[in-house]
Amino acid sequence: MMTGKVIVLGVTGGIAAYKAAELVRLFVKGGAEVHVLMTASARQFVTPLTFQTLSRNPVHTDLFNCIEEQEIGHISLADRADLVVIAPATANTIGKIACGIADDLLTTTVMATKAPVLIAPAMNANMYMNPLYRSNEERLRNHGYLFVAPVKGMLACGWEGEGKLQDPAIIYQEALSALTGKDLYGEKLLVTAGPTREELDPVRYLSNHSSGKMGYAIARAARRRGAEVVLVSGPVCLEPPYGVKTIKVVSAAEMTEVALREFAAATMVVKAAAVADYRPEIRAEAKMKKKGASLTLALTQNPDILAEMGKIKEERILVGFAAETAALVQNALKKLREKNLDLLVANDVTQEGAGFSVDTNIVKILCRDGSIEDCPLMDKELLADIILDRILAVRDQKRGRESE
Numbered sequence: 001m002m003t004g005k006v007i008v009l010g011v012t013g014g015i016a017a018y019k020a021a022e023l024v025r026l027f028v029k030g031g032a033e034v035h036v037l038m039t040a041s042a043r044q045f046v047t048p049l050t051f052q053t054l055s056r057n058p059v060h061t062d063l064f065n066c067i068e069e070q071e072i073g074h075i076s077l078a079d080r081a082d083l084v085v086i087a088p089a090t091a092n093t094i095g096k097i098a099c100g101i102a103d104d105l106l107t108t109t110v111m112a113t114k115a116p117v118l119i120a121p122a123m124n125a126n127m128y129m130n131p132l133y134r135s136n137e138e139r140l141r142n143h144g145y146l147f148v149a150p151v152k153g154m155l156a157c158g159w160e161g162e163g164k165l166q167d168p169a170i171i172y173q174e175a176l177s178a179l180t181g182k183d184l185y186g187e188k189l190l191v192t193a194g195p196t197r198e199e200l201d202p203v204r205y206l207s208n209h210s211s212g213k214m215g216y217a218i219a220r221a222a223r224r225r226g227a228e229v230v231l232v233s234g235p236v237c238l239e240p241p242y243g244v245k246t247i248k249v250v251s252a253a254e255m256t257e258v259a260l261r262e263f264a265a266a267t268m269v270v271k272a273a274a275v276a277d278y279r280p281e282i283r284a285e286a287k288m289k290k291k292g293a294s295l296t297l298a299l300t301q302n303p304d305i306l307a308e309m310g311k312i313k314e315e316r317i318l319v320g321f322a323a324e325t326a327a328l329v330q331n332a333l334k335k336l337r338e339k340n341l342d343l344l345v346a347n348d349v350t351q352e353g354a355g356f357s358v359d360t361n362i363v364k365i366l367c368r369d370g371s372i373e374d375c376p377l378m379d380k381e382l383l384a385d386i387i388l389d390r391i392l393a394v395r396d397q398k399r400g401r402e403s404e
């Protein structure tokens with residue numbers, strides 16, 4: 001998703017400067033061309049050689065030594081950048097940019113660029129709360145500069161509070177977001193993900209192999225594209241996506257309650273969760289004892305959340321998934337019609353690289369008009385964007401019909 005993008009990464013002088021090395025690694029892995037600019041203070045913490053080795057490009061440090069190949073260094077970098085990222089950004093550098101000061105290579109490049117600028121502050125907690133810092137950040141935000149807020153924690157200066165550089169993986173996600181068009185701006189997307197757990201007793205439950213990867217990828221992609229996203233997630237090991245309201249649930253009953261509540265404000269819904277169709281009729285208060293050679297469990301049906309939504313969807317766009325092990329298209333078409341869906345994403349979970357737990361999927365996207373799109377083996381991150389593209393096409397078609 002970063003392929004071919006030119007990222008100019010400014011590193012300023014803070015103890016978190018070493019974390020910028022991980023950020024360079026992520027950008028390079030994502031396919032970006034990375035050019036690192038270091039302030040004089042940054043060089044007190046990390047050597048340029050680290051960034052040169054990781055970025056495979058010379059590191060720029062000096063405003064006046066940077067005239068190469070007839071180009072003025074800071075102007076050339078400012079023009080070539082698709083995105084300028086400053087991580088870590090000190091209060092000093094942020095203050096200078098907010099006041100229009102351009103007295104070193106980094107601030108001059110920021111002043112000269114037309115590319116978006118993403119700032120990841122890192123500083124002492126009291127500095128971060130200082131009204132002068134706050135008004136500088138506010139001023140820059142008002143001018144369209146993007147920020148990825150620091151996190152709370154034990155700071156190198158000994159204070160505990162907000163000021164720790166955000167996780168490089170999240171800065172990377174925010175950089176991706178800064179490079180992405182906001183075609184879902186104004187939409188409120190509800191996504192469900194992961195499995196549900198139906199408890200038999202305090203130590204056992206019925207569940208399935210869903211890891212949440214598919215639904216989380218959709219939530220992340222939609223957020224990148226400007227949607228306001230609510231993610232209702234069953235128990236999974238994934239980090240809640242940054243900037244997404246994530247509500248954790250355990251059972252199908254809880255998922256039903258939360259999803260139907262959040263449905264009211266949604267304009268679009270994608271139900272990637274693998275909801276248990278049945279739960280034990282009785283949940284034992286104490287651990288069930290071994291009784292004999294066999295045990296029969298009585299199960300009772302859970303509500304079908306998607307079918308309920310289908311009955312009350314009005315103008316919302318409703319997208320379901322179908323996890324099948326046989327007769328993929330036939331079963332999926334049945335679900336599309338019976339649950340009153342706009343789209344259905346069908347995966348044959350017996351195929352290698354498809355369905356539960358893996359990073360990839362192989363799906364067919366079924367539309368109401370009977371068309372079926374084959375999506376071959378691909379990363380769930382990529383598939384998430386394709387699904388969102390199809391949802392936008394449905395939205396535009398509906399809007400077109402309304403305006404006729």
Ligand code: PMT
Nearest residue numbers: 210211212213214271274275304305306321322323356357
């Ligand atoms: O989480 P991963 O490891 O990344 O795996 C992804 C996935 C395989 C879970 C995903 O791609 C997928 O197929 N999700 C739907 C799984 C499923 O429960 O399919 P289903 O055919 O049983 O249900 C059809 C649809 O009805 C689904 O959208 C489901 O969310 C919904 N449903 C089902 C039962 C129920 N009681 N309520 C529901 O809303």
